[in-house]
Amino acid sequence: MLKKNGDRDAGLSRRSLLGSGLALGGAAVAGATGATEVARAAEGGNPANLPPNVADWSKVLGDGVAVRPYGKPSKHEAHVVRRDVEWLTASRESSVSFTPLHELDGIITPNGLCFERHHSGIAELDPNDYRLMLHGLVDKPLMFTLQDLERLPRTNRIYFAECAANSGMEWRGAQMNACQFTHGMIHNVMYTGVPLKVLLDEAGLKPNAKWLLLEGADSAAMTRSLPLQKALDDCLIAFRMNGERLRPENGYPVRICVPGWEANMWVKWLRRIEIGDQPWHHREETSKYTDLLENGKARRFTYVMDAKSVITNPSPQAPLRHKKGFTILSGLAWSGRGKVARVDVSLDGGRNWRTARIDGPVLDKSLVRFYAEFDWDGRELFLQSRAMDETGYVQPTKSELRKVRGVNSVYHNNGIQTWRVSPEGEVENVEIS
């Protein structure tokens, strides 16, 4: 159906035209709610749109400017979404959704795809009613509005936020057959915010100040104890991600960034910071986010996320469709201890390694993107990646981790992931010897 020119003022009729256009032209899409297959059909497609024919979109006018005032991805990318695992938690409000890592490239996570982890659902704050209270062992307790925070010197930093439980379902063996579910509790965005140190200086710390309590404004009133040293180092009171305001599900209007440390500490909807002389031992640092070892004892305050990596493509949701020939392997690596120094990849389950090519920015406590190109001869592959960071830490195998920790730790599983690629190009999550 042709769209007529000159109906700029007839917003409604224009929209209904658009709608019918979709209904008619959507036949090819209708059969493929699982748009993955369509997007992946390398040599498929509708012959009417292929040479020598001229496709409709080469003849008619498309939407004008601002018809899409806040742009969304192409409808053909409808499969690129956060997903959740229903059986994992008792309720959606205290649960997690996963970033579709296998559909992304580069290092920046689009805001709408950043994984979510809430403990009492998404708090919907009115920015006019936002307050940040800073009190306790300070010279002067302070209250900030959002406008106040925006009047303080700010910085822009790219950091990853990884849930402590990322890959936690894999402690006892290969369980989730998807990169999104094995590694998708992570996102990496550019935050704009005020260094926490600026606020602490503003209030003035008492000499016995040693710990901070961070508290959210949601109905979980999420709290964590933060050592003062980290607070003075690189924590940010962030109000923007990737340029725009934080998304509600990521803490709108204000969250804290605790670079390199488990994302549970990145308290969202931050409403209160109390300064004290000892940790609070609250629920999220006793019952949760403590790591049970085989002997029944448990580590606490395991803040840092160790060096880790994963091959995002190919992976179970992104099989190799081209059969033999030149093949690009792509993945992500990161470390909470600093910069990624190197990533190695193996095609044979860790027997032999080659160093991958890191492309794009290599930043402190941020994701890096790596690639390894190879000529696939069509044989079965066992793909692995191994990250090293600037401290010399080398990402361990899962069995090395289990040797130290057992299988009941829940958190901090940074073991090397193996994908088996079949001769048909299917990819699956496996554990190998």
Add this chain to the structure above:
Amino acid sequence: MSRFRELAVLLAVALIGGGSLAVVTIASAQSGKPPAKEAPGKPAAKETPAKETTASPAAAPAATKVKYGVGREAKPEEIAGWDIDVRPDGQGLPPGKGTARKGEALFVEQCASCHGEFGESAGRWPVLAGGAGTLASHDPVKTIGSYWPYASTVIDYVRRAMPFGNAQSLSGDDLYAIVAYVLYLNDVITDQDLELSDKTFPTVKLSNEANFFDDDREVSEKSFWKKDPCMTNCAAGTPTVLGRARSIDVTPEDGKGPRVE
């Protein structure tokens, strides 16, 4: 509004660019009071007392750190309303008192639909009681009695976040009664009529406290720091598949996620 923003941005740029601008300069820049003039109705302006924005340079010399004079003093009653945290040493305990006997009825009414009448849990909701002696087993049951190190965490958490969906609704007395009942279910207290209060609560101890230790990865996992990780012939033979996610079959299938418009 937009002019106010411009001014704020300019100020921020000046501060960052200037690096070590004198406090005096900042204070005088602040004394222009752009918010009050430009946006008298805005909360920021309303809440900033004039005497703070015009803070005299004399107030600053003690600190070597830059002060921007942004934000206002938090009032004691504001802090009292939001300051709900409780520590193991008893700091922050709210006033109140209660017994397990009184807490049982409240628990059945407010908590049991998710946690079960005896803290055993309904469905997938958290188990609150039991699990003693299971921590070193293949199936550890981590409850308040078996795992949690401090009773203060129970009262703090119930106070701030429970009941799920109706948080911060319990009175001080109801809070102590419910927590007493939960501790009774865990055999932490054995007398249903023992009265817990802000005075007595710090004496309640849980049995697993000593089994937590601070992160020791840099020592216990020192072997993960390697100079030259193996690059060739690192293991013998071809890989054997020991386990596959596909055979467990619990992965949500592609396309079964939430629908997107």
